[in-house]
Amino acid sequence: MNSRALPYLLSAPALLLFVGVVLIPIAMTVVLSFDDWSMTRGIIAEFTLKNWHEVFSDSYFYGIFFRTLRLALIVTVITAVFGAPEAYVLNRMRRPWKGVFLLIVLAPLLISVVARTLGWALLFGGQTGLINKSLLALGVIATPIPFMFTETGVIIALSHVLIPFMVLAVWTALQRLDPQVENAARSLGAAPAVALYRVVLPQVMPGVLSGAIIVFALAASAFATPAIIGGRRLKVASTLAYDEFLNTLNWPLGATVATLLLIALVAIIVGANRLIERRYAQVFQ
């Protein structure tokens, strides 16, 4: 066989699938966002900027996009602040604990979103939630912490499912780190906290940032968790697009929202990537 053609033949099936189930649907969504729509006639295949004008001129849409990005940012910060130390602790564990706890940390990814969210609802939901009940009984809080249909609920549940990505990213960075560097800092007189902050942290920062990009992208485009916990009352961009498609049946408007979310995410992620690669150029070489 021609050795030039071989790599193309090997990658062709995967590429064809990618084109068929990812690129073509996205292209169709973009095209759909320029179609017209009316209550009586449905989708009208005429080029119009109506949907884009509607999304950009209505503060309702601004609010939802702003909420989506704000929630994603908060979730990203939470996973970085809590996930990075856990990765450090995990990395210092010995066998077999390291493997056992790594698997436990990955547990949220292995479990259906419905079961996970039901669990959070049982812990926090209304008066009867376990955590609310105990806190009320202990007198820590006077009224139950609202969870269902609130941003707090969406943030907790999203952080829970996305934190494994952060732990994995930081853990990968820690594995490339020579443990003797930290010992050297200690032997030169640095207190443990100083060695951690000034020697370990700067070296794992690229791991934290690449984890942050993954978590941000997944949080901003998350659908199931905000749909179940946020419900109709607390919409984010992906649940808004879903509602336009399946409830209002205004497919062109839903397509516009989806396209805009995609453009915003790609812009943010490419921009963040550029910044990180420039800032940490020496680490990537």
Add this chain to the structure above:
Amino acid sequence: MTRNGPLALAYHTLFIAFILAPILIVCWVAFTPLGYLSIPIEAFSLRWFRAIGDYPEFVTAFWSSIALAALSSTVAIGLSVPAAFAVARHRFPGRDAITALSRSAPPTLPCSGASRCH
């Protein structure tokens, strides 16, 4: 030096509790004898486990899930292993595009059926 101190282990315990709490509570509640959700559960019962057998829709759905998982992972492996082999063993024009696509596309895309959903 490489051992975790008590503070680190305390943090680790809280972290693991956070990860497992919503999962364990669902398992716990599955043993309730009642017809509605109430926590803490007063008595243990296998009532709902027995009920699975009398609920043909659930059994069918369970096997559909297993079949889908087996089929989709087989297709994914069958398609991606040759591509990974091509990328790892060959240098060819377009190689970077393939690696970039496979790494960045799934998390970047909004949940429109093409990517995994959380």
